Amino acid sequence: MNREIMTFDNVGLAYRRSLNPFSEKNWVLKDISFQLYRGEVLGVIGRNGAGKSTLLRLLAGIIAPNQGSISKERGIRSQLLTLNLGFIHKLSGFDNAIMSLVTQGKTIKEAHELVAGVIDFSGIGHLMDHSVSTYSAGERARLGFAIAMQATPDILLLDEMLGVGDKEFKVKSGKALKERVQSDQTAVLVSHSPTTIRKFCERVLWIEEGAVKALGPADTVLDEYEETAPTRGNSPSKTTTATAA
Template identity: 40%
Template sequence: MDEAQVKLKVQALTKAYDLFKNKSDHLKTLVFGQRAASQFWALKGLSFEIYAGEAVGIVGINGSGKSTLVNLISARLAPTSGQLTVSGTVAIIAIGAGLKGQLTGLENIRLKALMQGLTTQEIAQVQQEIIEFADLGAFIEQPVKTYSSGMRARLGFAIAIHQKPDILIIDEALSVGDQTFYNKCMQKLLALKAAGKTIIFVSHALNQITQLCDRVIWLHFGDLKEIGPTKMVLQNYRAFITMFNQWSLTKKHTYQTQAKQAQATFELAPTTVRTKAQPMTWPTRLLALALTSLLAVVGLMICL
């Protein structure tokens, strides 16, 4: 693996969400820049690497941080601390995301292509490929809001893979399609993998993960519980799920509460550097002050 090209390098990555008790609490953090009274650590420090030509599955029970992780990788969210190095382009497919309901399927395809900066000629070509892959028939000319969830997934998938990303993330988007479309997607994903692309696959369907993934990351309440070959990790994960399901309701509840408590009370080591916005520098403040004074002086001159 040492010689393989590292596509994604994650080091001590954390993500905290601010929890606000009320509106004024929210306002205080905005105005004074202080931290929220309570935070929730969706990710408590992950480190791993993903290589080119690899398919990596992400498993974990609800609330383990899967979506937060893929949103960080696709740069929809900014990390709280830690390093995230992505080499190459990323495309993400999540259920229903990134499509505009008002526009037709065709217009959505064109809009996505335009946003990527393709030329009209390139768009015409890509458009045809996407239409064929999505296989929506006459619906391609209808607004996306009239689509079924399966049709949306098909269009979303078709658009995402034709963006030709280096890293393709699939966030539970294949679970809504039927078997025919699923098979078609799986063929395509395997082909992409063979072509050296990296695939990150979030799913609760463990058989899908077995079919596609070389390695699996098991997230557990914001921690990386296990990372390794698919077979090994899934075996342990299945064992955990079976054990968890056999517990009594009270035991389950106590376990979850404890885990959530740990996510609420988690603290970064004091030396950790937080990703922080640049504060206003003194020259900028002086400039703002000068402009305000000038505004006041001229305003008074006009009024008096």
């Protein structure tokens, strides 16, 4: 296993349903602990509302935890790709691409040089001068994934991004991610598809009701996760045997 580049130590995130500072906190994530290693693709799985997308926002540094600590190597950059991408919708696809590349550490000159690659990979060159507000969810996903392929962040955070778009783009994005993984790209992949997780990940973090249900080898964790399928509408009652890796 390669060296650790990010560590979560008993991380928790909560919010209050009212502005009253004495109101009860609602914990979205509770006592989350794990390490992310350079060059690995860590899968994250769990039912809707388990806290997976919130975990990615913490990994991206978009929000900060209420308890515990998150440490990472100095200079590490991460990029979150989700269907709710942080595009400025009134701007064009071209302008959003430039802005995203610059925020990932590229110079203006470098960003302009890389846009050709974004256009080629996304396959939506005819839309690049149009406002992103006119894009479909699939077209925004194409643009976001294409930007990430050019931005080369240290940690690529993918929230269901390999399950969008037409069949051709799914194959193309999957192939691109596989090539990145083989070239030592570190990534965290959230997906409801055990098949997708098995394809790309060696380790899996299973989250239920904001807590770690299991962390370990992909096959071990996913086998147990799939066994709970009939009861996943509620919290699984089965006790996992997967151990932290």
